Amino acid sequence: MRQAIEPFASRHNLFEPHDAVIAAVSGGADSMAMLWYLHRYTLLRPEVVYMHHHLRSEADEEVHFLRRFCEEHALVFHVKHLDVAAQKRKTGSGTQEAARELRYQEIDRLMKDRNIPLAATAHHGDDQAETLLMRFLRGTPRGEGIPVRRSLTNGAVIRPLLAVSRADIVQFLQRENVSWCEDSSNTSDVYERNRIRMSVMPVLREENPQLHRAAQAMSEQGALEDTYLLQEAEKQLSRFQFAPDAVRFSTVDWQAVPAALQSRVIPLLLNYLNPLAPWGKHHVTVFQRTASGRDASETGTIGSGIQLERSYSQFVLRRSEAADLPAEQTVKPGVICGADEYEARGEVERAEVTLRAEKAALPLIMRTRKDGDRIHTASGTKKLKKLFIDAKIPRKERDRWPIVADSHGTILWVPFLAVTVPPNGPPASLQEIQLTFVSGQGLTAIHN
Incomplete structure (x- = not known):
């Protein structure tokens, strides 16, 4: 040695x-x-x-x-x-x-x-x-x-x-x-x-x-x-116009940044607006997807209170405390759901569970919390608000935490926090579903 x-x-x-x-x-x-x-x-x-x-x-x-x-x-x-x-x-x-x-x-x-x-x-x-x-x-x-x-x-x-x-x-x-x-x-x-x-x-x-x-x-x-490459990326910052709460640039400015450097320039821009956020690959992906969109106008929620807005050939990257929340999404077998939009952290990086859901209540839905949400656990019905408080989840993180429910609205899983334990009832036609959630990568479902 x-x-x-x-x-x-x-x-x-x-x-x-x-x-x-x-x-x-x-x-x-x-x-x-x-x-x-x-x-x-x-x-x-x-x-x-x-x-x-x-x-x-x-x-x-x-x-x-x-x-x-x-x-x-x-x-x-x-x-x-x-x-x-x-x-x-x-x-x-x-x-x-x-x-x-x-x-x-x-x-x-x-x-x-x-x-x-x-x-x-x-x-x-x-x-x-x-x-x-x-x-x-x-x-x-x-x-x-x-x-x-x-x-x-x-x-x-x-x-x-x-x-x-x-x-x-x-x-x-x-x-x-x-x-x-x-x-x-x-x-x-x-x-x-x-x-x-x-x-x-x-x-x-x-x-x-x-x-x-x-x-x-x-x-x-x-x-x-x-x-x-970081030194080269920093040289590209001269193409952008920096204000206290925003960064402005045009399509021409962005396309002039070499493709090999874009994924290194993006964290520099995000870090300017929020230096304390843990910027990662999924944030870069949302930025690139919005910047390359073909619609006349588009808004991408990057995360951690930052949005990228595009209007024709002009872009504004800005702080936005009222950033749009993820839309409700259908969970399709074998398809990644909620990538780049839902954020949740646990003691381990990956959360997995196997559920038995009523076939009549499929497909599953992925969404964020709503007022009055409850989940049935081994100790009885519990409000999601109380679940987040007991787990000491910061308030700003709760609005982007993924919730998995069936199509009837019954909450089945809150990754890293709780899984439903259904009350006793009449037998039903059940589907076994294996769910995996990785923060920043999204949710996947496998129907067994």
Whole structure:
């Protein structure tokens, strides 16, 4: 492992001898290998920080394990307690995203408090390959994956293990006789990354045992290309007229932007009007669809309070708090419904359910909430308003949350929140339907 890390660290100028560094350590194999390498085989002066998310029962045991390890090796040890639930309520993000945001905030704060402008995390080469594969599956394969260096307000985070594989890490720990903790969540198939790690990665490594090296090379090349293309995209902004609450341009202006740069220019325009929104692929798709429409006038609701209005050859991208809500849509088997229009976030990225609906009440309808909406759950009938409040869904997100109902108006499913449990009644002719909702990609239905 050392033979791979040292030239990698030198090539990327990750650190200098005698630098102090904050090492983010969970107690797992990856972070323990990083910590031992930094402590035993470099002249760096690591301080250890453990992020306690209060999400797993074994976290207290990991704190005890790391505290004892740091005492044995005369290492400074910090524990940071994260309120993930509060972060989710504040941002509307899922558990994984909220936890990640808090980790980097705490690292940045600790770097300032300790006057240490360098931190290290234990992302490795297999993580890189998984990340690139996940981006490919989502249709966003361009650019880098996990960056070698990430800038924060008070310094930079480095990833020295991106040059090595998980197998290299385990062999290193066994040879060095270093213990580690096992994280039970790593074997859960709830998370997309875990499913890829357990089912896909072994097959790919059989085809290429050096997969982690190939992934890192792709990521680094992608980073170079992404930087260059972003610079070129920024040059295109001179074609647009910027006002405090709007961006104006013409069909000629837009068509003059090279097609290869349009998907990079669009987020720059959206970010100008709302820099806090999580702009993604589906927002770009709505923008492009509206910009390329053939009707004399058209309005596209981009999301996060932004609309694109076209009147003949003139465009206005503007803030609009009263943006149009998605129209009611019929759910057709095998056809994506509600792409780019409905927004919902859960603890995982995908929501799935299998329903048994009355054939006489088909087709299913996808819509947003209405006053008085109710759903019948195992504990009885519940108002959707109460359902959203109990789940702490921000008010502004509730109007775009998808609701699946039958054609009689009975609500069957609220993705990520509730599924109907019908009251006992006479037997009916039922159709089994498998529904999948992915925010930003829409709803699909399979009739079994």
